[in-house]
Amino acid sequence: MRYSPDRLDLTLIALVALAAATMAFAGAGRGLLLANGAVLAIAAIKGRRILLDYLDLRSAPPLWRGLATAWLLLVAGFAWVTSAITALFS
């Protein structure tokens, strides 16, 4: 019997690949704003996959999906904006 991966398996593969990409970006030593933006954007994408597929919010009311995504974007966005401001003024 052949095993075909389902959405959960694909999510795991995506999360592991994105974790590896995070490490590659962090070690690449590119421009500060770009590197910070990349690792935080990847974190937001990983978080969104966890919300939709692990926490099963894909079929939940939009209010809760939106609130959880807003938390994710707020924290990641605040970290990026703050690091950008710090880089500009230092």
Added chain:
Amino acid sequence: MSIADCEQEEAGWGVFEGLPGDPMMWVLVFSELVAFGLFLGAFIVAHAVKPVVFASGQASLDATLAGYNTIVLVTSGWAAARGVASARANARRHARLWLLLAMVLGGAFVTIKFFEYAQEIGSGIGLETSVFFTLYFLLTGFHLLHVCLGIIILAVVRRQADPVHVETGTIFWHMVDLVWIVMFPIVYLVH
């Protein structure tokens, strides 16, 4: 059945309808997200105020080890989600095995984190070394406590492997996963 249960049955869960698991777990999860969000916000602001201290602190951390821990935790989340799918399909034996795998991987996360702490403490770093390390130990320690609590919750819901109980327990576990996904770059990688 208590009066409160009867009233609840008549009224339903209102805005919580449609969410998996027990709605009270979602109340807890959103409360925890607010607490972690504020904590991470404080860390980000302190980083902006003392960039040199934070750069020096981050350079002392083992980001590779934390990266491995990310992979361990997302794999544990996958096993927990598989446990939910099995419990919903009434395959309770499979659900128990998936949840056991999730717990073992959670234990691996705790072990790696303690190894990381041991390395740091061994090199003379402590809670009072700098404001970076005070916040680092408090933030990651608070998260680690949640991981330990999550493992206990998984162990409790694993016993009967009832679908609603498994859904409810794994919601907490995925919240712990979600928080780490955001915490990892903020604490270890963002300069």
